[in-house]
Amino acid sequence: MHPYVKKVLAIVEKRSPHEPEFLQAVREVLDSISPLFYAHPEYAKANILDRLCEPERQILFRVVWEDDSGNVHVNRGYRVNFNSVLGPYKGGLRFHPSVNLSIMKFLGFEQIFKNSLTGLYIGGAKGGSDFDPKGRSDDEIMRFCQSFMGELWRHIGANTDVPAGDIGVGSREIGFLFGYYKRLTNRFDLGVLTGKGEGLGGSLGRKQATGFGCVYFADDMLQVKGDTLKGKTAVVSGSGNVAIYTIKKLQDLGAKVVTCSDSDGYIYDPNGIDFELVRQLKEVEHKRILEYKEKHPHCTYKPGSKVWEIPCDVAFPCATQNEINLQDAQTLIKNGCRLVCEGANMPTEYEAVHLFQSNGVLFGPAKAANAGGVAVSALEMQQNAALTSWSFDEVDLKLRDIMKNIHDHCICCAEQYGSPGNYVVGANIAGFKRVAHGMMAYGII
Ligand code: NDP
Numbered sequence: 018m019h020p021y022v023k024k025v026l027a028i029v030e031k032r033s034p035h036e037p038e039f040l041q042a043v044r045e046v047l048d049s050i051s052p053l054f055y056a057h058p059e060y061a062k063a064n065i066l067d068r069l070c071e072p073e074r075q076i077l078f079r080v081v082w083e084d085d086s087g088n089v090h091v092n093r094g095y096r097v098n099f100n101s102v103l104g105p106y107k108g109g110l111r112f113h114p115s116v117n118l119s120i121m122k123f124l125g126f127e128q129i130f131k132n133s134l135t136g137l138y139i140g141g142a143k144g145g146s147d148f149d150p151k152g153r154s155d156d157e158i159m160r161f162c163q164s165f166m167g168e169l170w171r172h173i174g175a176n177t178d179v180p181a182g183d184i185g186v187g188s189r190e191i192g193f194l195f196g197y198y199k200r201l202t203n204r205f206d207l208g209v210l211t212g213k214g215e216g217l218g219g220s221l222g223r224k225q226a227t228g229f230g231c232v233y234f235a236d237d238m239l240q241v242k243g244d245t246l247k248g249k250t251a252v253v254s255g256s257g258n259v260a261i262y263t264i265k266k267l268q269d270l271g272a273k274v275v276t277c278s279d280s281d282g283y284i285y286d287p288n289g290i291d292f293e294l295v296r297q298l299k300e301v302e303h304k305r306i307l308e309y310k311e312k313h314p315h316c317t318y319k320p321g322s323k324v325w326e327i328p329c330d331v332a333f334p335c336a337t338q339n340e341i342n343l344q345d346a347q348t349l350i351k352n353g354c355r356l357v358c359e360g361a362n363m364p365t366e367y368e369a370v371h372l373f374q375s376n377g378v379l380f381g382p383a384k385a386a387n388a389g390g391v392a393v394s395a396l397e398m399q400q401n402a403a404l405t406s407w408s409f410d411e412v413d414l415k416l417r418d419i420m421k422n423i424h425d426h427c428i429c430c431a432e433q434y435g436s437p438g439n440y441v442v443g444a445n446i447a448g449f450k451r452v453a454h455g456m457m458a459y460g461i462i
Pocket of ligand 1: 113115182183184185186227255256257258259260278279280281335336337338360361362387388390391
């Protein structure tokens with residue numbers, strides 16, 4: 018590792034000793050962009066890395082809300098404004114009991130590079146709350162969203178910070194958040210949130226974008242090897258927004274998807290997952306994946322286990338961080354998996370990534386492979402600013418183009434810096450270079 022990079026890593030570790038997910042994300046990036054600092058001593062002179070690893074602003078607030086039985090609850094709200102060099106802060110809101118500052122910072126840090134890779138004008142941020150939406154009524158969700166926005170509204174704006182959805186936050190929650198923002202500010206600022214409902218300023222194709230984009234990226238990786246997804250057996254984890262549309266696009270391109278999951282367990286359907294049923298159960302009815310078995314009794318439901326034990330050609334982790342550990346990676350490799358493409362953020366542990374790469378498994382890292390969601394969010398901002406809306410096909414074509422550009426940019430940077438075919442190195446260097454260029458241009462601020 019370049020001595021300057023090593024020094025910055027030590028500073029970050031000392032500054033944030035109790036933030037394991039954040040340190041994991043920083044280590045992974047710093048490790049792979051190290052070669053760049055031999056070619057560009059000016060980055061070290063301007064201390065770009067140290068500046069990049071410290072968020073520009075971190076907002077923490079109390080969220081008080083009342084449940085349907087009149088009990089009063091307190092949760093913690095977060096918004097981490099990580100870097101605004103390339104545009105307004107942009108990144109999703111996550112509502113999940115595991116949310117803490119370390120997870121917010123890891124996601125915000127990753128978002129800087131991801132947003133840079135899209136080539137669009139968006140900075141990096143993340144936010145959310147340790148609120149658990151599971152089992153809550155629509156009214157409770159609405160009251161929580163209103164209380165959350167009761168603080169967040171003063172920090173966001175179409176040219177300042179534009180939140181979107183993430184785990185636990187879909188178009189229902191964005192609707193409640195937007196409605197309350199409008200009431201508090203007396204302004205109809207469509208561009209203040211993305212992921213809005215269709216017909217309510219949301220972009221067609223946003224809901225599908227992360228999953229579709231991830232599969233487009235995998236398709237491009239296979240094309241380099243003269244291969245396609247047609248006829249491949251795929252395992253997908255999760256059954257939320259990203260997983261649902263990853264399944265859909267995989268099926269469209271001729272792959273057979275045999276699994277999906279939630280945090281309770283997974284479904285193995287050897288006949289191929291029934292996409293429409295998963296969509297109805299999870300997106301519309303907000304039910305548990307166990308219910309899939311009621312409609313398809315031939316399939317297997319395995320509680321408390323991970324999908325990685327099912328043999329496959331290609332694997333798509335689409336649930337959450339660190340869901341593939343070293344042992345899972347060994348199992349996947351042993352069973353013949355040849356490609357892993359990350360739909361979720363940092364789903365693969367550091368050692369597992371290295372194992373995949375050293376065994377010749379094609380590995381598509383999240384910040385490149387799942388950038389389709391934020392890219393279409395930026396397209397939503399463009400449509401809102403122009404008071405127009407594009408057709409689904411127009412958006413999907415733009416998404417296809419953006420994913421291909423990201424893929425090719427990764428390949429090109431990996432080769433240029435001595436790691437041909439290594440998408441982790443390529444994505445990190447390509448994402449970093451654009452941000453570093455902006456930071457150098459704007460001076461010491
Ligand atoms: P959703 O809330 O729609 O779905 C999340 C899915 O993952 C659910 O099936 C959920 O199961 C499962 N899950 C969540 N936490 C855990 C856990 N700790 N252990 C096991 N399973 C878990 O979220 P999304 O689909 O939007 O997000 C999934 C991933 O993709 C996240 O990493 C997110 O950051 C990333 N991502 C999302 C984007 C988007 O556009 N939505 C964009 C880019 C990245 P359960 O219901 O049981 O909790």
